[in-house]
Amino acid sequence: MPRVVKSPETRKGELLDCAQALFFARGYERTTVNDIIQQAGVSKGGFYHHFTSKEDMLEALAARMAMQAVAQVTDVLEDPGLDALSRLNAFLARSRQMKIEDAPKIRAMFDTAFRPENIVLYHRLNAAVIGVMTPVLARIIAQGRDEGRFNTPDALMTAEIVLHLGASTHDAVARAIAASGTAQASAAADALEDRLRLQGIAIDRILGLKDGSIAFVEPGFARSIMAAR
Amino acid sequence: MPRVVKSPETRKGELLDCAQALFFARGYERTTVNDIIQQAGVSKGGFYHHFTSKEDMLEALAARMAMQAVAQVTDVLEDPGLDALSRLNAFLARSRQMKIEDAPKIRAMFDTAFRPENIVLYHRLNAAVIGVMTPVLARIIAQGRDEGRFNTPDALMTAEIVLHLGASTHDAVARAIAASGTAQASAAADALEDRLRLQGIAIDRILGLKDGSIAFVEPGFARSIMAAR
Numbered sequence: 317m318p319r320v321v322k323s324p325e326t327r328k329g330e331l332l333d334c335a336q337a338l339f340f341a342r343g344y345e346r347t348t349v350n351d352i353i354q355q356a357g358v359s360k361g362g363f364y365h366h367f368t369s370k371e372d373m374l375e376a377l378a379a380r381m382a383m384q385a386v387a388q389v390t391d392v393l394e395d396p397g398l399d400a401l402s403r404l405n406a407f408l409a410r411s412r413q414m415k416i417e418d419a420p421k422i423r424a425m426f427d428t429a430f431r432p433e434n435i436v437l438y439h440r441l442n443a444a445v446i447g448v449m450t451p452v453l454a455r456i457i458a459q460g461r462d463e464g465r466f467n468t469p470d471a472l473m474t475a476e477i478v479l480h481l482g483a484s485t486h487d488a489v490a491r492a493i494a495a496s497g498t499a500q501a502s503a504a505a506d507a508l509e510d511r512l513r514l515q516g517i518a519i520d521r522i523l524g525l526k527d528g529s530i531a532f533v534e535p536g537f538a539r540s541i542m543a544a545r
Numbered sequence: 546m547p548r549v550v551k552s553p554e555t556r557k558g559e560l561l562d563c564a565q566a567l568f569f570a571r572g573y574e575r576t577t578v579n580d581i582i583q584q585a586g587v588s589k590g591g592f593y594h595h596f597t598s599k600e601d602m603l604e605a606l607a608a609r610m611a612m613q614a615v616a617q618v619t620d621v622l623e624d625p626g627l628d629a630l631s632r633l634n635a636f637l638a639r640s641r642q643m644k645i646e647d648a649p650k651i652r653a654m655f656d657t658a659f660r661p662e663n664i665v666l667y668h669r670l671n672a673a674v675i676g677v678m679t680p681v682l683a684r685i686i687a688q689g690r691d692e693g694r695f696n697t698p699d700a701l702m703t704a705e706i707v708l709h710l711g712a713s714t715h716d717a718v719a720r721a722i723a724a725s726g727t728a729q730a731s732a733a734a735d736a737l738e739d740r741l742r743l744q745g746i747a748i749d750r751i752l753g754l755k756d757g758s759i760a761f762v763e764p765g766f767a768r769s770i771m772a773a774r
Contacts, residue, residue, distance in 0.1 A: 435672075436665045443664075473743050477713045484709035514702050521750035 328366045331356050332380060335373055340421050344374060344428040371437055378425075378441040382448035385414060393452065400460030405531050407456070412537060419544030430490040438486065446479045453478060457523065467524025478519050485511045492542050502539065509538040557595045560585050561609055564602055569650050573603060573657040600666055607654075607670040611677035614643060622681065629689030634760050636685070641766055648773030652722075659719040667715065675708045682707060686752065696753025707748050714740045721771050731768065738767040 334356040338347040367373040454475035460466030495504035516532025563585040596602040683704035689695030724733035745761025
C-alpha cells in the first residue's frame with residue numbers, strides 16, 4: 317500500500333477538526349494538547365509545528381469557524397439583486413439563525429471565552445473574528461456608499477470601528493452566562509438584548525442610517541442562545 | 546521616636562508611587578517586582594498583599610492615573626455654566642493638552658502596552674481606564690439628553706459603547722509606535738490621526754450630534770505624541 321503523504325495544510329485542518337470535536341464534547345478547559353494529538357495521531361512536534369499553544373489553536377479555530385460561517389452565506393454576500401442594507405440585514409439574520417441552530421456549541425465556547433480569567437483568550441478570539449469579518453463588512457459598506465444610502469467617509473475603517481463595538485457587550489454576555497440556570501437568567505438575557513439593541517442603533521448611526529434600519533437583534537434572541545445547553 | 550503605623554491604603558499608594566517612578570525612569574519591562582519593593586522598603590509579602598503581579602500593579606496604576614486626570618479637570622466637569630457639548634469638548638481639549646504635556650511619560654507606557662506580545666496588558670489597562678471614565682462620560686451624556694441636544698436612549702450604556710471604540714485604534718497606534726524614528730513616522734502618525742478623526746465622527750453620530758460637533762482630535766496631535774521621547 318503506498319504511503320499517503322498529507323500536505324501540512326491537510327494535517328493542520330485535521331488537527332483543528334479533532335480539537336473542535338474534543339472542545340465541543342468535553343469543553344476547552346478539560347481538553348489537553350495530549351488529548352488532541354492522540355486523537356489526531358500526530359506527534360507533539362507535529363502539533364507545535366502548526367500551533368504555539370492550545371490558546372493559539374483555539375484562535376485558529378475561531379478564525380476558521382468565522383470563515384466557514386461567511387462561506388455559508390455566500391449566496392447573500394454575492395446576490396446581485398440585493399442593495400447594501402438588504403444584504404447586511406440578510407447577512408445578520410442568517411448569522412443569528414446559524415447561532416441559534418449551533419447554540420449548544422456556541423454556548424460551550426462562550427462559557428470558556430467569557431470567564432473572567434480567560435479575558436486574554438476572549439480578546440484573541442475577538443481579534444481573529446474581526447480579522448475575518450472586516451473585509452466582508454467593508455465590502456457591504458462600500459456598496460451602500462456607492463448607492464448613496466450609507467454615509468461614511470471610509471468603508472474599511474468604518475468596518476473596523478463597527479466590529480470593535482462588539483467588545484462593549486463583553487460584560488453583559490459574561491453576566492448572562494453567570495446567571496444562566498439561576499432565577500436571574502431571564503433578566504440577565506434581557507439586559508444583554510437591550511445592549512445588543514443599542515449596539516444596533518450605534519451601528520445605524522455610524523453608517524449614517526436611520527435608527528432601526530439594521531435589524532441587529534430580534535426579540536428573544538439572547539434568551540434562545542442563553543437557554544441552550 | 547514613636548513607630549509610624551501606616552494604613553494599608555497609604556502603603557499601597559507608596560508602592561504605586563515607587564512603581565510609577567521606576568516605570569517612567571527605566572521602562573516597565575526593565576523594572577522588576579524586586580526593584581519596586583527595594584525602592585519602597587516593603588517586603589515581598591507586603592507587595593503581594595496589595596497586588597497579584599507586576600501586571601496587576603500596572604493596571605492599578607493606569608486606573609489611578611485616569612482618576613488623577615479626571616481630578617485635574619474637576620473645574621470643567623463641575624462648571625454649572627457649561628452645556629453638555631461644551632463640557633465634553635472642554636474635557637477632551639484638556640485631556641489632549643495633558644497628554645501632550647506628559648507625552649514622554651505616555652509614550653513610555655504606550656511603548657510597552659502596544660507591543661504585540663503585550664496585548665493582554667493593553668486590554669487590562671484599557672478596561673481599567675474605561676472603568677474610571679464610564680461614570681464621568683455617562684454624566685455628561687445624561688446632561689446632554691436633559692438639554693435635548695444629545696439623542697441616545699441610555700446614558701450609561703452609551704458611555705460604555707463610546708469608550709469601547711478606543712480599542713478600534715489599537716493597531717493604528719501600534720503601527721505609529723513601530724514607525725517612530727523611521728522615514729514612515731509622519732505617515733503612520735497621520736494615518737492614526739485619520740482614524741481618531743473618524744472615531745470622533747462615530748461618537749458624534751452615536752450621541753445624535755452633527756458630524757464634527759465633538760473636537761476629538763486636533764491637527765498635529767498624533768505627531769506631537771508620537772514625536773515625544
